[in-house]
Amino acid sequence: MSELLLRVDSLRVTFPRRHDAPLVAVDDVSFAVGQGDALVIVGESGSGKTLTALSILGLTPRTAAVSGTISFEGTDLRALPDRRLREIRGRDIAMIYQDPMSALDPVWSIGNQISEAIREHERVSRASAGARTLSLLRRVGLPEPDRIARAFPHELSGGMRQRALIAMALACSPKLLIADEPTTALDVTIQAQILELLKELRRDLGLAIILITHNMGVAADLADRVLVMYAGHAVETGTSSRIFSSPYHPYTDALLRSAEIAGLDQKSPLVAIPGVPPPIDARPTGCPFHPRCDRAQDDCSAVRPDLRGSPEALVACHHPIVEPSALARRPEMGDA
């Protein structure tokens, strides 16, 4: 991994309750992202992936209790006062969401919103911000940037809005882009375009990306490394090529197999993982996946497995499909 940019250690997000144990949405998740890296966080609903992303920028709901370290370029983000955190948000770390319509203000033009984002972080004239806005819109592949800049969000299609949102995110040349299911609500042909754009931006700008998705195909397209989450836990991490060719965790394997429809005999039953992801207030004891796992044994319901393996290949499973090579537990992420 290249030079370290973001490091998340033992992140926990819980929701305290008055008369009950707190609800744990994210349980002890750690990962690191280097300059220009692409990390894809894969998980279904309830896996905690969105809250993980929101925690990085301190955007979790008020009722959430966050613990753990989140350090960006060496600075502990959680210890920063709000004012400093706001400087980093949007400038060094930017975020885009699944639904661009709700992220864009409907009463301001696109150009206005992007220029505002620029001027929020840098002392530049309106004209200069405007010029930069146009070049950003061009950069994300929007035709007729001046027309788009004058347009309002509702006048654009879904794909265009998402591009506009990306332009806004890039406005201050961030080093890290967090994208939460940016293509889930888009048509597949538009999704392909957006993913191509993200890859291009990585190449040209050296942008690091954390992409959150439930789609294994999207992960395969973009990821250098993958973090698989289930029921608030990190269950496996590794390089993209290793995870897809030789998954260690039964859940990862099941996800991959259920995603491959194309190769099956027509009308044959699909690979389905029985059961449903557990709701946040009813998490199983021991390994969270054990009730749905066909490799489960007695110890799986009793003891929660920790992440183990080598720095680049970790799995939290008592009986993984393939034993991770060697030794220690959670590594010191500093040494890549």
Add this chain to the structure above:
Amino acid sequence: MSGVARMTSGLRVARVIERRPSFLILFAAAVVLILLAFAIAPGLIATGDPIKLDVPNRLAPPSLGHPFGTDEGGRDIFSRVVFGTRNSLGIAVTVVLGSALFGILFGAVAGLAGGAVDEVLMRIVDLFLAFPAFVLALALAASLGRGLGSIALALAIIWWPGYARLVRGEILALREQQHVETARALGVRGLRLVRRHMLPFMTRSVNVRITTDIGYALVAVTALSFLGLGAQSPTPEWGLLIRDSRSYFGSAWWYLLAPGFMVMLTTVAFSLIGDAVAERGDR
């Protein structure tokens, strides 16, 4: 495309935890219960006779026997207020419920029928709404003769269009809802469609309107009585009491206090309840 944005379970949980109950609602509910008691069993609560004259005792200030003092006829003002609940609030409630019933039916027909029928019915609603409400009420009351019955009728006539429009709007919106479409695909139609798939979803907005309207109707009833068009002496009624208290304003301060306070308290209570209904809704 299929863009069903799924809220993360974590965020959903956060919202559930943030709800809390409120003291004001309890207060408002208590007030309403007391009023209900006044209206249903005034004889049990009032300490004296609201009608019988007792002139030697006239305009006596508040005391143990007469918590709100007595009026110019020696009658216990507290008792008159309690008995007046039925006439003031009772009429207001009747007006609101009656006009709501008519307005809801009217609006439902318009919303369901659509097309020309809808247009015609809505123009009738517009007609009624175009009149300055109070002027119309005055005119009607004056022509129908004085009395609580007349003002009740007058107020009901100006009140129903609001409900018609509200319900018609709700039905137009509900018609587009996915579950209604699914029901139609199943073969559900007509009255059953409305009754099972639309009405239950309209209750919140209608209830909110009804509860807040009761407050407004009360003010209207008392105002019309104050002007002399509604209740006539010696019928105990809050507006009428306020009217009668005018002559003695300087000397008998307590006379105005009681009915005025009741009107204010009642309106506030129903308004608070309306807010509560609006917030909690029909989850």
Add this chain to the structure above:
Amino acid sequence: MPEPLLQVSGLSKAFVARGQAGPPIRAVDGLDLAIDRGESVGLVGESGSGKSTVARLVLRLIEPSAGQIEFDGRDITRLGPAALLPVRRRMQAVFQDPYASLNAKFTIRDVLAEPFEVHGLRGAQRTDAGLTSLLESVGLDGSLLGKRTHVLSGGQLQRVAIARALALEPDFIVADESTSALDVSVQAQIVNLFLSIQRARHVAYLFISHDLDLVGHVSDRIAVMYLGIVVETARSRDILRRPLHPYTQALISAVPIPRPELQRERRRVLLKGDPPNAAAVPPGCRFHPRCPIAEAICATEIPPLRPVPGSDGHAVACHLAPDRTEASGRAITEAARGVAARQSGASQPALPDAGDARGPMAPPAKAPEIGQGSPPMRSDA
């Protein structure tokens, strides 16, 4: 050959926004479709393709602007709700979001009893015992009957929606994006349920989705829609192995494959621009502004949906197909089929669909309860 169960000809629907100036939105523009008894046809398209409008037209939830819909030989195009009742008994629907498509105030019992009530059927099926067995046929437990709809999980609730669709033993089910709103791991369960229902009851399907792979897996035939018309139709196998319309090729190309080494290297077609407006349909071939190989004729003349010579039911609406598009089609499917080559080495799943409400897998013995008969006769297309 018996007539098709559903026959749609020249179906069109134009939406005119009330009080708004401007051209109408031509959501569906002259669509032809036929579905035989027991056949499952997939309708694939992206947003703006009109596929959901087709669903609503076929279900007669909205009025067509033009064209004809025949169900089992009977013209249902202009029938009113009362006359449609007997038709609706045989034609059922499952929609995308079960939370939105079922009445949030209903209990499961209400949901399942409603078909019987609406169609005036009393008798054993309406009792709790009957409803319980209906629930069990979709892999759920009778204990759910008293619950309100919103307390169930998405997968469970969609099963309830399917159970309701099955209640009257219909001949035809329209499934409009029935799996799109569900979790990935649950989608497969629901798909398997649809498959087992088809095997057991020989129901005809109109399976609508944006997911080409899914549709290809479940349907006998596929029709690809773009901007209100069908641009290509064929048997599933044929379309996926030999896509001839540039749009179909782009669709196949756009679906990301969960194999990084393949996905990153494969040859892809990236379409220019966004799906255009159904209020401003381009002249000539409606796909031409985005088509990578469009020529002059494409902008002026509308290509008819023509059968491909030498094929069995394969038709394309393109001036340049099949001759000029065959090669790129092959390249694209070969790139995508690196998946198939690898997958055939892996083990096939041992278990059919499993119930979810009860946790770990339901025993395979559940399958016969759906009403296993002899294998259905299929008119070999």
